[in-house]
Amino acid sequence: MILVFVEQNNGTFKKASQEIISYAAAIGKQTSQPTAAIVLGEANNLEALGNYGVQKVFHVNDTRLNQLDSKAYTKAIVQITQEQNAGAIIFSNNSTSKAVAPRVSAKLKAGLVVGAVSLPDENFIVKKSVFSGKAFAKMKINSPIKIIALNPNSYSIQKSADNAEVIAQNINFDNTDFTVKVQSTNKVQGIVPLSEAELVVSGGRGMKGPENWNILEDLATTIGATLACSRPVADSHWRPHHEHVGQTGGTIRPNLYIAVGISGAIQHLAGVNSSKTIVVINKDPEAPFFKAADYGILGDAFEVVPKFTEALKKYKASHSS
Amino acid sequence: MKILVCLTKAPDTTTKISFTENDSKLNEAGVQWIINPYDEWYSLVRALELKEAGIATDVHIISVGKADVEPIIRKALAIGGDEAIRIDADSNDSFFIASQIAEYAKANQYELVMTGKESIDYNNSSIGAMIAELLDRPFISHVLNFNIQNGETTSVREIEGGEETDTCPLPLVISCQKGLAEQRIPNMRGIMASRTKPLKVVPASNSEPLTEIISYEMPPQKSGVKMISPDNVDELVKLLHEEAKVI
Numbered sequence: 285m286i287l288v289f290v291e292q293n294n295g296t297f298k299k300a301s302q303e304i305i306s307y308a309a310a311i312g313k314q315t316s317q318p319t320a321a322i323v324l325g326e327a328n329n330l331e332a333l334g335n336y337g338v339q340k341v342f343h344v345n346d347t348r349l350n351q352l353d354s355k356a357y358t359k360a361i362v363q364i365t366q367e368q369n370a371g372a373i374i375f376s377n378n379s380t381s382k383a384v385a386p387r388v389s390a391k392l393k394a395g396l397v398v399g400a401v402s403l404p405d406e407n408f409i410v411k412k413s414v415f416s417g418k419a420f421a422k423m424k425i426n427s428p429i430k431i432i433a434l435n436p437n438s439y440s441i442q443k444s445a446d447n448a449e450v451i452a453q454n455i456n457f458d459n460t461d462f463t464v465k466v467q468s469t470n471k472v473q474g475i476v477p478l479s480e481a482e483l484v485v486s487g488g489r490g491m492k493g494p495e496n497w498n499i500l501e502d503l504a505t506t507i508g509a510t511l512a513c514s515r516p517v518a519d520s521h522w523r524p525h526h527e528h529v530g531q532t533g534g535t536i537r538p539n540l541y542i543a544v545g546i547s548g549a550i551q552h553l554a555g556v557n558s559s560k561t562i563v564v565i566n567k568d569p570e571a572p573f574f575k576a577a578d579y580g581i582l583g584d585a586f587e588v589v590p591k592f593t594e595a596l597k598k599y600k601a602s603h604s605s
Numbered sequence: 606m607k608i609l610v611c612l613t614k615a616p617d618t619t620t621k622i623s624f625t626e627n628d629s630k631l632n633e634a635g636v637q638w639i640i641n642p643y644d645e646w647y648s649l650v651r652a653l654e655l656k657e658a659g660i661a662t663d664v665h666i667i668s669v670g671k672a673d674v675e676p677i678i679r680k681a682l683a684i685g686g687d688e689a690i691r692i693d694a695d696s697n698d699s700f701f702i703a704s705q706i707a708e709y710a711k712a713n714q715y716e717l718v719m720t721g722k723e724s725i726d727y728n729n730s731s732i733g734a735m736i737a738e739l740l741d742r743p744f745i746s747h748v749l750n751f752n753i754q755n756g757e758t759t760s761v762r763e764i765e766g767g768e769e770t771d772t773c774p775l776p777l778v779i780s781c782q783k784g785l786a787e788q789r790i791p792n793m794r795g796i797m798a799s800r801t802k803p804l805k806v807v808p809a810s811n812s813e814p815l816t817e818i819i820s821y822e823m824p825p826q827k828s829g830v831k832m833i834s835p836d837n838v839d840e841l842v843k844l845l846h847e848e849a850k851v852i
């Protein structure tokens with residue numbers, strides 16, 4: 285059996301969850317095994333996970349699991365893996381899996397590939413991102429059980445009308461399994477997090493100061509993009525740290541990355557060059573970013589960006605009928 | 606309270622990555638090795654701050670690597686670690702590395718083990734959580750703010766699109782993210798002192814690597830940039846829709 289660990293967010297399953305289920309189901313098909321999802325904590329509408337290719341859902345409906353405690357999550361996933369005699373566990377490479385997948389790996393002595401970007405081949409060799417996106421490595425998992433954490437936006441969703449069978453799963457927790465207490469969470473509302481964003485608008489030092497970000501905000505809102513920035517911009521507190529992308533910031537792989545007033549230093553490119561399409565707006569023809577771009581506009585951001593936003597608005601108006 | 610800070614070496618961030626031996630090895634010619642930035646700037650410095658605040662008594666540094674990691678270990682001692690341990694092995698398998706560190710940590714009773722959020726070469730973001738499992742301890746990842754009061758820790762950790770504040774008793778393992786501390790440059794006194802600080806070399810114990818890297822490859826080259834006139838942004842919109850199909 286192929287297992288896939290899925291998180292529900294506010295009653296829905298994010299795109300990244302749909303991607304990993306489709307990915308797990310594809311491995312299941314490849315290796316002629318059934319695929320089942322693991323869901324921890326309160327959740328609803330789990331039958332619908334069948335739409336993306338799982339036959340079963342093991343649901344541990346315990347409210348203590350509504351919040352992450354990596355010890356408790358690990359216990360649940362390990363127990364289900366052992367009971368089902370599963371051969372592989374798939375995670376989405378996100379903040380929860382970073383705390384959980386390696387624990388499960390250590391417990392089960394199951395080799396782990398983090399940041400996978402494609403399906404494993406018949407020898408279970410998986411391609412993964414290394415050097416913050418500057419290169420890829422083909423990694424072989426030698427243990428009987430294999431664990432993969434798939435990068436978001438690396439596998440396309442396959443949808444059907446099938447429903448999954450939901451199985452209530454019991455785990456024998458004791459009190460020592462829960463040691464972490466969540467005091468508060470603080471989330472930016474209504475914005476797709478950078479790691480999952482398909483469209484990203486990013487600004488660099490060429491924007492001159494935080495007061496000029498309104499033109500990038502307009503551009504981002506017009507197409508529903510998430511904002512990012514270069515490191516000096518975050519270091520100067522023009523923008524919050526979580527928007528910083530690059531080798532020492534977030535590594536992202538959106539479908540579209542629009543870089544405005546960013547020179548394209550190697551450390552910046554490392555985090556963003558897996559983007560499918562890159563647009564660079566810069567007033568310096570020598571800016572290294574143009575070499576890594578698909579489309580470029582040589583010009584002053586303060587003139588080009590508002591015009592570009594207007595053109596996008598016009599395009600949207602004509603395509604929204 | 607004793608803290609164990611895990612350090613790994615990483616190629617300097619300006620390194621142009623290339624591979625040798627049929628793309629099976631990193632081409633190390635001309636590569637400058639640095640302390641993995643998350644380990645140096647955030648994890649080590651926060652550990653030192655906890656010592657300066659009288660909360661920690663000892664800050665020890667551990668690295669799994671061959672003799673070539675000693676310069677970066679010395680640098681960490683110059684920044685302020687009290688003593689260092691090098692486990693003599695060369696491996697890029699996370700489970701192997703974590704097993705070595707966990708074994709040492711268990712035998713020497715560190716209440717807090719700190720790692721970087723990830724190594725900037727393999728980007729596995731795994732070793733801290735593995736150590737936690739091997740020690741049967743709680744783990745908090747991507748910590749941007751960390752404090753200890755009466756044996757109770759408070760961590761702010763990064764989550765998708767936001768932050769979460771967690772409390773948890775010691776002993777604990779955390780992985781450290783940008784924001785946790787400010788980078789420190791070693792001063793002359795630190796550099797002098799580091800030469801006489803203890804650096805123990807410990808043989809590696811047996812542990813099976815669970816993974817191996819078969820080969821590397823570079824991302825596909827971009828076919829070249831298409832320049833669009835700033836007076837013709839409509840053209841860009843059209844290309845993004847029709848050619849790139851991203852909007």
Ligand SMILES: Cc1cc2nc3c(=O)[nH]c(=O)nc-3n(C[C@H](O)[C@H](O)[C@H](O)COP(=O)(O)OP(=O)(O)OC[C@H]3O[C@@H](n4cnc5c(N)ncnc54)[C@H](O)[C@@H]3O)c2cc1C
Binds near residue numbers: 487488516517550
């Ligand atoms: C260890 C280390 C790690 C690092 N990690 C990262 C990282 O993770 N992410 C990161 O981004 N950087 C990182 N850096 C920094 C990196 O080396 C560069 O310094 C940084 O990316 C430059 O940011 P920038 O492009 O915004 O600024 P600059 O290099 O100053 O570039 C500004 C650009 O704006 C253009 N410009 C100016 N005015 C206009 C205008 N009116 N219209 C259009 N264009 C204009 C200029 O032509 C120029 O190309 C790291 C550095 C080190 C040493």
Ligand SMILES: Nc1ncnc2c1ncn2[C@@H]1O[C@H](COP(=O)(O)O)[C@@H](O)[C@H]1O
Binds near residue numbers: 611643668669728729
């Ligand atoms: N060889 C090593 N020796 C000691 N610590 C390491 C080693 N490799 C990685 N680490 C630690 O584990 C963290 C995460 O590394 P990784 O799981 O490889 O991304 C790093 O930031 C280091 O703190």
